[in-house]
Amino acid sequence: MAPLVPSSQPWVEKYRPRQVKDVAHQEEVVRVLTNTLETADLPHMLFYGPPGTGKTTTALAIAYQLYGPELYKSRVLELNASDERGINVVRTKIKDFAAVAVGSARKGGYPCPPYKIIILDEADSMTEDAQNALRRTMETYSKVTRFFFICNYISRIIEPLASRCAKFRFKPLSEDVMSNRILHICNEEGLTLDAQALSTLSAISQGDLRRAITYLQSAARLFGSSISSSDLISVSGAIPEDIVKSLLVACKSGEFDVANKEVSNIIADGYPVSQLLSQVSRCDC
Missing domain, CATH: 1.10.8.60 (Helicase, Ruva Protein; domain 3)
Known part of the structure; x- marks a missing residue:
């Protein structure tokens, strides 16, 4: 597959930090992980917090800093929300990848420790059965494989999995x-x-x-x-602020016809209700 020309490359990827130390506004996470990378002896990890705060970027940066471009593809398995991650995937794809032992081979200045990494993005969307099956896989192959779980809601990760991981909370960006x-x-x-x-x-x-x-x-x-x-x-796709304010003013007026007219205009413009409610709740008028 030909590489993307710079003009067509998504800026999210173009400006994605390549090293852990470059991740923004997560000082505690960066400090701990930077110290851990010096030994290259990583535990299973669980990254949780709001979307867009650097969780996936941090996991990818760790993998690149450990293996470099040459060994990355053979040592790292990435699964995200677009992949099926039910119990069958855990029993086949994940288990088969986790079971294969690898040796320590320092290349190009990268540590290349003797284990592989499986990155499970949006792990909180995995079924409970799949998470339970994964628990046994983690126990069996912990010497040759490390798991990185990435999720928005840690409460959706079963306790047996969460307790086996070092947890890192990513703060919302200011x-x-x-x-x-x-x-x-x-x-x-x-x-x-x-x-x-x-x-x-x-x-x-x-x-x-x-x-x-x-x-x-x-x-x-x-x-x-x-x-x-x-x-x-x-x-x-956000709703213009003047429309939100007009709706609130109409509702506060106590006049049904006035409020009904504003609602009809919003419906006619096709604005989504969830977006409207979100902006109304944040409006300071």
């Missing part, structure tokens, strides 16, 4: 951290983003840096190098 990263990308890509547009991007992405970068790239392709707040709202 507006300052997101703004600094977005401005860096803007400088690299030659984009102009004013303060209002930057604030809007942080608001509509709700602490999800991956979503913010995706919105930014979409706006750049549609509207060029100068991006306004309205451009970002347009590509994100």
Whole structure:
């Protein structure tokens, strides 16, 4: 498969940190993992927290720092939400990969420890039966395989799995951290983003840096190098703030006909109810 040309490469991948130390706003996680990488003796790990905060990036960075580009494909198995991860997959694909022992082979300055890594992204969507089957696999092959579980909700991971892992909580990204990263990308890509547009991007992405970068790239392709707040709202599918405020004012008026008219206009424009409720709950008017 031919490599992507730079113009067609998603910015989420183009600007993904390649080393653990470059992951933004997760100082405690980065400090612990950096120290652990020095020994290359990793436990099973469980990364949890809101989407777009660096969980998958951190897992991939660890794998690359351990094995480098040459051994990565043979030593790391990635499974995400697009793969079926029921009990049959655990009994076949995961078990077969986990069972094969590998040797220690230092290459190109990478530690290349004598174990493989299985990364299970969105592990909280696995069935309970699959998680129970995975528990036995972890016990049997712990000497030759390490598991990295990535999830948004740790409560959906069964306790026997969670107790076998070192847990790392990823914090939501602050507006300052997101703004600094977005401005860096803007400088690299030659984009102009004013303060209002930057604030809007942080608001509509709700602490999800991956979503913010995706919105930014979409706006750049549609509207060029100068991006306004309205451009970002347009590509994100968010409801314009004046429409949300008009609805609230109509509801507070106590007049049914006035409120009904605003609701009818929103329905006619095709705005999703879940998006409307989300923005209404955050509105400071």
